[in-house]
Amino acid sequence: MTMTCYSEDYRTARTRLLSAAQALGGWTHEAIAHPLAGADGGPLYMDVLWRGPQDATRVLTISSGTHGVEGFCGSALQLQLVEDAPALPPDMALMLVHAVNPYGFSHLRRVNEDNVDLNRNFVDFTADTPENDAYAAIDALLNPAELPDGAMAAITAELDRMRATTDYLSMLKAVSGGQYAFPRGVQYGGSAPAWSRRTVEALWARRLADRRVVVQIDLHSGLGASGVGMLMMAADEGEPHKALTAEWFGPMLVTPRPRSRADTILGGYMNQAMETQLAGVRVAPMTLEYGTEPSEVVLAAMIEDNWLVHHGDPAGERGRRIKARLLRAFYPADPSWRAAVLARGREVFAQALSGLGAPDLEERLTP
Numbered sequence: 001m002t003m004t005c006y007s008e009d010y011r012t013a014r015t016r017l018l019s020a021a022q023a024l025g026g027w028t029h030e031a032i033a034h035p036l037a038g039a040d041g042g043p044l045y046m047d048v049l050w051r052g053p054q055d056a057t058r059v060l061t062i063s064s065g066t067h068g069v070e071g072f073c074g075s076a077l078q079l080q081l082v083e084d085a086p087a088l089p090p091d092m093a094l095m096l097v098h099a100v101n102p103y104g105f106s107h108l109r110r111v112n113e114d115n116v117d118l119n120r121n122f123v124d125f126t127a128d129t130p131e132n133d134a135y136a137a138i139d140a141l142l143n144p145a146e147l148p149d150g151a152m153a154a155i156t157a158e159l160d161r162m163r164a165t166t167d168y169l170s171m172l173k174a175v176s177g178g179q180y181a182f183p184r185g186v187q188y189g190g191s192a193p194a195w196s197r198r199t200v201e202a203l204w205a206r207r208l209a210d211r212r213v214v215v216q217i218d219l220h221s222g223l224g225a226s227g228v229g230m231l232m233m234a235a236d237e238g239e240p241h242k243a244l245t246a247e248w249f250g251p252m253l254v255t256p257r258p259r260s261r262a263d264t265i266l267g268g269y270m271n272q273a274m275e276t277q278l279a280g281v282r283v284a285p286m287t288l289e290y291g292t293e294p295s296e297v298v299l300a301a302m303i304e305d306n307w308l309v310h311h312g313d314p315a316g317e318r319g320r321r322i323k324a325r326l327l328r329a330f331y332p333a334d335p336s337w338r339a340a341v342l343a344r345g346r347e348v349f350a351q352a353l354s355g356l357g358a359p360d361l362e363e364r365l366t367p
C-alpha cells in the first residue's frame with residue numbers, strides 16, 4: 001500500500017491526494033490557483049485540505065513543496081496521512097497545504113517562477129534586505145554563464161577546497177544563507193513577497209489566526225543522512241515549545257535564534273514568519289527534513305539546474321539529463337529510501353497528533 005503513495009509528476013500527485021481525500025471523506029478542500037501554467041500546460045494550485053472541526057482551537061498543519069521539487073517526498077507523506085484517516089483528539093483539526101510552490105513542483109525546480117528560494121523570501125522588503133558578502137564572493141562559481149560538460153567537477157573541487165579552509169557556519173551562510181543581489185544566482189531570496197508567500201500568509205490569517213495552538217511541520221528533502229527524517233526547529237533554551245516537542249519527538253536539531261542580523265545564517269524562512277504573523281497563537285513550527293544524497297551532489301544538481309534555466313536549453317538532451325539529476329537529488333527512486341520516508345512520517349505525525357491532544361498543552365506552552 002505505502003509504496004503507491006509516490007507519484008512522478010505534480011499533476012498525478014495532486015490528483016491522487018484530492019481523490020483520496022474525497023473518497024475517504026471527512027476532508028474539506030480549497031484550491032488556490034497560481035497565475036502560471038504547469039509543465040504540462042495545465043493549471044497550478046496550492047491546495048488546502050482540512051479535517052476536524054472548523055472551530056478547533058488546536059491545529060496541526062503539514063505543508064509540502066515549499067521547495068518545489070521537494071514536493072514529491074512531501075506529497076507522498078500527505079497522501080499516506082490521508083489514507084491513514086487519522087482519528088483526531090477532540091477540539092483538534094488537521095490542515096494539509098499541498099504544493100506551497102506549485103510552479104517549482106511541476107517544473108522541477110527547487111525555487112519558484114522567479115528563481116526565488118521561498119524559504120529566503122519571508123524577509124521585510126520594506127527595510128534593507130540582508131547582505132551576504134560571502135555569497136557575492138562566490139556567485140561566479142555557483143552561477144556561471146558557461147557550463148561546459150564536465151565543468152561541474154571543477155566547481156565541486158573548488159567548493160571542497162573552500163570547505164576545508166572555511167569554518168562551517170561561514171560556508172553555510174555563503175552557499176545556503178540566501179542572497180538578495182543576484183536574481184539569477186542560487187539561493188536568491190527575491191525582491192518582494194512572492195505569490196506563494198502572499199498566499200500562505202493570507203491562508204494563515206484566514207484559517208489560523210484565531211486558534212490557540214498551531215503545530216506546523218514543513219516537509220523537505222535534500223539535507224542530512226539518506227533516508228533519515230530529521231526534525232528541525234529554531235528555539236532558545238527555556239522556550240516552552242522546545243522542551244515540549246523534545247518530549248513528543250525525542251532528539252531534534254534545535255538551532256538557537258539569531259541575536260542580530262549579522263548573526264543570521266538562514267534568514268527569511270517560512271516557519272519563522274508563521275510565528276511572527278500568528279502573534280496571539282502558541283506556535284510550534286518545525287521542519288521535517290529527509291536526507292537524500294551527499295550535500296555536494298545536491299548542491300551540484302542545484303547549480304546545474306540554475307545554469308540550465310538561465311543559460312541552457314531545458315528541452316535539449318543535456319537539459320533533460322540535468323532535470324533528471326535534480327529530480328533524483330531530491331526524490332530518490334530507491335524503494336528502501338521511499339519506504340523509510342513513509343515510516344518515519346507516520347511516526348512523526350502520530351507523535352504530533354498525540355502531543356496536541358494533551359489536556360495540559362496550553363499551560364505547558366505558556367512561557
Ligand SMILES: [Zn+2]
Pocket residue numbers: 067070220221222
Ligand atoms: Zn527544502
